[in-house]
Amino acid sequence: MFNLNVDIDINSGFCFGVVYAIEMAEDILKEDGQLYCLGDIVHNDEEVKRLEEQGLEIINHERLKDIRDSKILIRAHGEPPSTYQLALENNIELIDASCPVVLKLQNRIKNSYDKEETIYIYGKHGHAEVVGLLGQTSNNAVVFQDLEELDLEELPREITLYSQTTKSTDKFYEINEVLRENGISVKTNDTICRQVSNRDKELRNFATNFDVIVFVSGTKSSNGKVLYKVCKEQNERTYFVSSIQDVKAEWFGMNESVGICGATSTPMWLMEDIKCHLEKL
Incomplete structure (x- = not known):
């Protein structure tokens, strides 16, 4: 037992635009049991997997051309006018979760x-x-x-x-x-977006307060790569993980403090799962 003291950064996790998109998806999935999403709803494989188990199906723009008479979610990133035009032509109901x-x-x-x-x-x-x-x-x-x-x-x-x-x-x-x-x-x-751009300043402070930083993010997240680098610059013992399986016991020593943080596309439930895992090491 390492007896680690583990804290999660309260400012990490989904930005409000991602929260909005996921809540919309969950509401429709509860009602219909199936929903298409144009592109990954969020750049985090663990969260995408969770929603896919509820009936979410990720499609690309090529696949979109062949779909008709269906509901399709537009994620927080937004879409060009051509997507809306195609939806009209194919009788697609767009569930628009574009970030405001x-x-x-x-x-x-x-x-x-x-x-x-x-x-x-x-x-x-x-x-x-x-x-x-x-x-x-x-x-x-x-x-x-x-x-x-x-x-x-x-x-x-x-x-x-x-x-x-x-x-x-x-x-x-x-x-x-x-x-x-x-x-x-x-x-x-x-x-x-200041909610996103201010994260680097907040993380600079957070990363200096712990012996070890575990940064949780999907590998596709641009925001995750940037914020991981910010943490690494402040604390050399910063490690990038996408899931519990990536965590290595050799990163830690007895009675050390560990800070868990993540990108704007990192779900809080995943950081909480990793916290529970670390506390059992």
Whole structure:
């Protein structure tokens, strides 16, 4: 017995957008016993598995083309206009669980596009949210993950800048500053979700308070990879796990303190299960 003192970070776990999507899915599954979801409802295999056992079926956009007369859930990341158009054509009832923060951002980008502004989006290439944002511009906006992707000398002298909602606030404003220093007039739209962006600051404090940090996240979660790195920078004894099976006893010593935290896509029940497991070591 290691006699570990284990605490869970109260700020970790699902953001409100993910909570909203999962609650909607659970309500329909209780009523109908089956529901399609376009893409993983959350980037966490354990949570997806739990919902699949209740009747959730994950589909991709290719499969969507062949489905008719059914209910399909749109997850928190949102979707481009083409998905809504296809749903109309195929008599699909869309259960729209798009995060309100994402929907607001989509609307603002659409307004900018209608005004024929030159739109740049700071975000991850191919990310589901970014695909939805690009769709508001008929895929005419420029997406970049890092300033190195852009030729600052060739950039238009006036641009409208947006960001994926889960990006770092500090990095977003650093980008703004560099663009302005290079003579580019930037119409800045800060649409970053503070519930997500503040997690890194909270975790920096949390990670320093324990001997060992167990970071719980799905391997597909971009947010998880970023926040794990934040914890690792503060506490070298930080370990990434996706399930109880990943936990190794050799990480711990007698009477040590252990902090459990996770991404915005990490379910609290999973962190609680890992806590119970550690307390039995």
